[in-house]
Amino acid sequence: MSKKTLKVTLVRSPIGTRESHRATVLGLGLKKINQIRELEDTPAVRGMINKVSYLVRVE
Known part of the structure; x- marks a missing residue:
């Protein structure tokens, strides 16, 4: 059974954004611009992406 990933x-x-948004970006494991992470598709991850949707791109 394969896991769905994003x-x-x-x-x-994230410079100049709210502290909670910076923490969310770090929580997603993103530190540098153009850095790509493959994350498991869970409701928690979806919520984090939704919160900082203006900073990230999802494929």
């Missing part, structure tokens, strides 16, 4: 890319800098 490719998340940081496309904008």
